[in-house]
Amino acid sequence: MPASKKPLNRRSQLITAGDSRSPNRAMLRAVGFGDKDFVKPIVGVANGHSTMNPCNAGIQPLVDRAMQALKQAGAMPQVFGVPTITDGIGMGTEAMKYSLVSREVIADCIETAVNGQAMDGVLVCGGCDKNMPGGMIAMLRMNIPGIYVYGGTIKPGRWKGVDLTIVSAFEAVGAFSAGKMSREDFVGIEKNACPSVGACGGMYTANTMSSSFEALGMSALGSSQMASPDPEKADSAEHSALLLVNAIKKNIKPRDIVTRKSIENAVSLIMATGGSTNAVLHYLAIAHAAEVKWTIDDFERVRRKVPVLCDLKPSGRYVAVDFHRAGGVPQVLKMLLAQGLLHGDCMTISGQTLAQALAKIPTRPRKDQDVIRQWDNPLYAQGHLAILKGNLSPEGCVAKITGLKSTTITGPARVFDSERDCMKAIMARKIHHGDVVVIRYEGPKGGPGMQEMLAPTGALIGQGLGETVGLITDGRFSGGTWGMVVGHVSPEAYVGGPIALVEEGDSITIDASTLSIRMNVSAKEIAARKKRWKQPKPRYTRGALAKFMNSVSSASRGAVTD
Helix, strand or coil: CCCCCCCCCHHHHHCCCCHHHHHHHHHHHCCCCCHHHHHCCEEEEEECCCCCCCCCCCHHHHHHHHHHHHHHCCCEEEEEECCCCCHHHHCCCHHHHHHHHHHHHHHHHHHHHHHHCCCCEEEEEECCCCHHHHHHHHHHHHCCCEEEEECCECCCEEECCEEECHHHHHHHHHHHHCCCCCHHHHHHHHHHCCCCCCECCCCCHHHHHHHHHHHHCCCCCCCCCCECCCHHHHHHHHHHHHHHHHHHHHCCCHHHHCCHHHHHHHHHHHHHHCCCCHHHHHHHHHHHHHCCCCCHHHHHHHHCCCCECECECCCCCECHHHHHHCCHHHHHHHHHHHCCCCCCCCECCCCCEHHHHCCCCCCCCCCCCCCECCCCCCCECCCCEEEEEECCEEEEEEEECCCCCCCEEEEEEEEECCHHHHHHHHHCCCCCCCCEEEECCCCCCCCCCCCECHHHHHHHHHCCCCCCCEEEECCECCCCCCCCEEEEEECCHHHCCHHHHCCCCCEEEEECCCCEEEECCCHHHHHHHHHHCCCCCCCCCCHHHHHHHHHCCCHHHCCCCC
16 A cells, blocks of 8 residues: 555544634534544444344444554544344344345445544444445445454354254254154253354354455454454454554555455355355445446356365354364465465455465464365365356346255245245145245345245254255345255346246256256246236335335345445
8 A cells, every 4th residue: 555645534634624613623522522632533433232132232342442442543433323133033024124124224324424424434343144244335335444343253052962053943943843853952942042142153144244354354364253252352353443543544445455356255265164145145235335346147156166165054063163263264265375266465454465464374274173174175176155047047046055965956836925924834834845945025125125034944954854845035045044945036026037927836946056947837938927927016115125125126236225
């Protein structure tokens, strides 16, 4: 970064511009500014703390530590609240429709607070799934120095010697309903699945996005997989604050860091760690905010060259704290760098290139662990997030293909126009081996909000149908989902996409080996059905969901709203 570039100091310049600005200074004196403080950079601290969910309930100590460090480093930190909702609590209810909407609300809130007060930098601290992409979208829109501080992962629960995550509870519903689990175990899992504060403990969406931000260069290296209650997590918040002050001094901005090459680094890390399908949606939106050319087909390009190196839940054995102890994100990044699969020249928030930041990390993982596999012994030779296309999804959709004995299924369609109707059928034991479940009108516009389908997928797995029943939807899946599932089907049903034309009993083929998804119906018949199709009335006509429905793009473009 050229030393001649001057910091923005937007607000400090404004409030020292002369006597005409004295009312500005007067108001800031009321919140603790003294005469010497008006020349200091004002740093916004976007605080995602919430007592409503474990993901965000441990954030306040991290914010307090960051605020203290910012002051000591010569900045004037100003904290403001950011809303959050948690998918695990809303899952399977109408409340879940607000999940993806909250990504946009978070981005808008941060942009409004920071730009509305002309702040010089921003530290965003969040914990649950949409906190990360929402905060990153905001930082890229504003393009002032910023850093992301993840609230940390939850520690694993424990029941009868088995590690638990929140997904264990969802899968227990299906197992109990199928008579495969005792009430004692059902209650025991529910009571012990979430033993501490922190976000869901596998390589689900929160840990996927937070770990990828290290690869992207927008979070402190090694910080993303720490447990929320552990002292090192607060230490990393302090370190992140100091990195941000340095970035403000050197005027290192998000768009200096987030480029096509750094997004490829992030996606490579996601593939290597077996991350969430939601990362596809979120990185399309992040690239859009950064004005970087990145399409759904780029994920498939990266998938083909990056192996899955980490044995992590949901389809693997280990959780985030195990990953962290084994070397975490820095170790995987160094392995990718050594194999020529990482752009080491990308800038990071530290002011170093990624290669420089990784210089002291060993090329090979430790041999006393098997969370991170040796390069010559990967879990899978290629990545796990496959982009499928065909007459059922011309714009593309996302399949998570690891952990399956077979990645191909052809079967009769079982069609449902909402997640709720599908869940009723699953719990009534009306779904059988070989079926292909279709859940539609749950897309960005149709839901609206593109809710996740962890309840039905978890129930199917609990009933022993995860390997033998396909499920496709224009909605999304939880990062905790695994099985023969395909989401983000685009165009969605509400706009007349082919998924709207599927009829009960139609033969459907999902074939990840050929990257295809199709209904085995003639083009002539599909055209006839299209002529008969009528768009349903919107489920919401006012409020946040209606606003989202009216502005949101296709999932194949990230479900963006601007």
